[in-house]
Amino acid sequence: MNHKTVSEALDHRRSIRIYDNNQPLDTSKVVSCIRNATLAPNSSNMQLWEFYHIENKETIAAVAATCFNQPAARTADQLVVFVVRKDLWKQRAQANIDYLNSAFEKEKKRDSKREKMALNYYQKTMPMLYGTTNKIVGFIKYLSVQFMGLKKPAYRQIKLEDLRVVAHKSTALAAQTFMLSMAEIGYDTCPMEGFDSLRLKKVLKLPAQSEINMVVSCGIRKQEGVYGDRFRVPFETVYHKI
Numbered sequence: 060m061n062h063k064t065v066s067e068a069l070d071h072r073r074s075i076r077i078y079d080n081n082q083p084l085d086t087s088k089v090v091s092c093i094r095n096a097t098l099a100p101n102s103s104n105m106q107l108w109e110f111y112h113i114e115n116k117e118t119i120a121a122v123a124a125t126c127f128n129q130p131a132a133r134t135a136d137q138l139v140v141f142v143v144r145k146d147l148w149k150q151r152a153q154a155n156i157d158y159l160n161s162a163f164e165k166e167k168k169r170d171s172k173r174e175k176m177a178l179n180y181y182q183k184t185m186p187m188l189y190g191t192t193n194k195i196v197g198f199i200k201y202l203s204v205q206f207m208g209l210k211k212p213a214y215r216q217i218k219l220e221d222l223r224v225v226a227h228k229s230t231a232l233a234a235q236t237f238m239l240s241m242a243e244i245g246y247d248t249c250p251m252e253g254f255d256s257l258r259l260k261k262v263l264k265l266p267a268q269s270e271i272n273m274v275v276s277c278g279i280r281k282q283e284g285v286y287g288d289r290f291r292v293p294f295e296t297v298y299h300k301i
């Protein structure tokens with residue numbers, strides 16, 4: 060298969076609304092693209108994401124119904140749902156701690172200061188950020204950060220809603236990494252946020268604390284599934300050289 064360069068994949072990727080039912084995808088290739096998605100950069104390497112891959116036609120129809128039966132979902136050969144799992148922060152922090160301990164174990168030249176700092180990050184900073192569910196405690200922390208920030212630069216995005224943005228950012232990067240990997244091999248996609256999150260979570264049997272970032276439909280495009288030429292506002296209106 061002829062693999063595209065990154066620029067070629069970017070050029071190929073369009074949001075496809077109608078797929079060709081006569082051209083099924085190779086599932087193992089889609090799984091490889093999901094594997095690539097896990098290589099996306101992500102906040103603190105906490106990997107607060109999950110990927111739900113759907114091939115079963117009945118489940119696709121059920122998910123499409125929660126996406127208001129948009130053609131991009133209804134005609135898809137497969138779907139991948141990108142899910143934010145902020146609630147898994149303890150497990151992910153522990154996975155990082157275990158990894159760091161084993162990595163330090165292998166190192167010949169140990170640097171205890173660096174080790175301590177790295178471990179502290181997952182043992183103290185992450186619980187401080189993700190473990191605060193009480194709004195009053197969160198507000199006090201927020202105020203103290205603003206106060207500290209009067210004298211020197213401070214990380215201010217520590218409110219509960221800030222952490223939702225943090226987790227969604229990383230998951231969206233995974234979704235884009237997936238879509239570009241699909242484009243690399245000539246597979247098509249459409250990202251969707253038009254869905255009933257409550258109903259979709261029920262179909263996927265997801266826990267209440269999870270959040271759906273995007274549904275990405277997959278298939279091979281029908282030419283009429285590309286809705287017009289690509290439109291972007293002039294580059295000069297969004298590019299600011301400082």
Ligand SMILES: Cc1cc2nc3c(=O)[nH]c(=O)nc-3n(C[C@H](O)[C@H](O)[C@H](O)COP(=O)(O)O)c2cc1C
Nearest residue numbers: 072073074076129131249250251252253254273289
């Ligand atoms: C977060 C997000 C949500 C989107 N939701 C939908 C959607 O629900 N339905 C749809 O048909 N397209 C959806 N799109 C696709 C956009 O409309 C599309 O990316 C945009 O028009 C630019 O076109 P292009 O992707 O072909 O370059 C979404 C895209 C993003 C990034």
